[in-house]
Amino acid sequence: MSRVLVTGSAGFIGGYLVQELLGRGHEVVGVDNYSKYGPVAHSYDDDPRYRFVEGDARDTGLLAGLLADCDHFVAGAAMIGGISYFHSYAYDLLATNERIMAASCDAALRAFRGGRLRKVTYLSSSMVFESTDRWPSREGDERRVPPPLSSYGFQKLAVEYYARAAWDQYRLPYTIVRPFNCVGVGEGRALGEAEVLSGNVKLAMSHVVPDLVQKILKGQDPLHILGDGQQVRHYTYGGDLARGIATAMEHEAARNEDFNISTDRSTTVRELAELIWQKIKGPELPLRLISDKPFEYDVRCRIPDVRKARDVLGFQASTSLDEMLDEVIPWVGRAVEEGRL
Incomplete structure (x- = not known):
């Protein structure tokens, strides 16, 4: 199977994703600087097919070195939080995440020119549809509706522009995935979180x-x-999101496409x-x-339109809110x- 680099591997969705990828037989290299929660332990930490590197996703040299022998790159690292984060850290979200994305793309381009890296799967967000006045939000609406007002939503839209620009200029293949309202276990109170x-x-x-x-x-x-x-909202189980992201990463039909990954409820x-x-x-x-x-x-x-993920990837979120x-x-x-x- 493939070797996959996952940045933000110690994050909420990242933890579910690493577990899913290992379950599918991939080798996984995880990168995280523990900036959000501090050190965390996972059940797969001792899996021989998993390697964790404590490091900063803004370090282009680090990422490029790790990507040199990886087939896939899931660019998931970001400064992210709940609704209070959008207000308490408006500038930091924008500036930090832009630096992460620029470093990630620079490293990916270097690895792609080296010959082994096949594709980058970018984690975007449902917040790209923040300013919409039409529902359900379909893939492509992010370019037809007004841009997001929050710095977080705006930067996530920029992630998608990075993906497409790297393809347009350098032919670096991509897949964009937009998780909706992750629900699950394992998340702690963020370090430095503003008291609300x-x-x-x-x-x-x-x-x-x-x-x-x-x-x-x-x-x-x-x-x-x-x-x-x-x-x-569309509350979607973390395990379902990980399954959707992994499927989009693997699927040939996902090349240079974008997908809403969500429950339909x-x-x-x-x-x-x-x-x-x-x-x-x-x-x-x-x-x-x-x-x-x-x-x-x-x-x-x-409210997402989930038909594209269903029809192209065969993906449907199966875990009920009750479960x-x-x-x-x-x-x-x-x-x-x-x-x-």
Whole structure:
């Protein structure tokens, strides 16, 4: 099988992806500087087909050296967080991620000219559709609708321009994947995260699923949510996202194409809160909600068209939100008990 370099391998999606690639028989080289969570351990750390390198994805020389004997490159490293990150680190997100992407492409071009690297798979984001007024968002809409307003969304759109520009000028093949609203276990509170209170509880990782779970477990009642709760999201299991990304990396028909990787199920924040509440508190205790002022870039609707991934790659997300919560709630519960959240 192939040897794959994955940058951001210690991140939330990166951890799922490395596990998926190893499960498919690939050799994997992971790179991460532990800047978000600090050192983390994974079940596959001792796998003989996995090599981890602690390093910075802005180091072109490091990446080029590692890519010299790799067939694939999954460019996943980025400074990324939940909605509070977009406001607390607006400049740092833009500047850091631009440097990562420039270094990644420079290294990939060097390796591609050397003859072994076959393709770069770029992790973009559903936030490229941030300013859309049409749903579902189809591949190609990112170039037809107004550009994102947040620096994070704008930079993720730039990732896609890097991919296409490297092909246009140097014929470096690419695939672009856009994960939607990852849900899973293994994510910790980010180092240096700005403190954001929701009622009397500090947000955990600024992502809605673990935040709602920890607030309910800590006894918050009424439960605080951002906005009116009618925001629409497509909550997608991390394992499904990893399967979609790996399939897009491998598939010949994915060459120079872009894909939305997501469940096809829409859920409002209010519906999500109700489901989590019932799983933790039971149906007897009614849910009461308080709407806090939403963040500026809290997009009302994020709804993907997933037909291209289904028709071209044969990929469909299969894990239900109910199944995700049955895994995430106990994990967050242990984190709360141990004082990690």
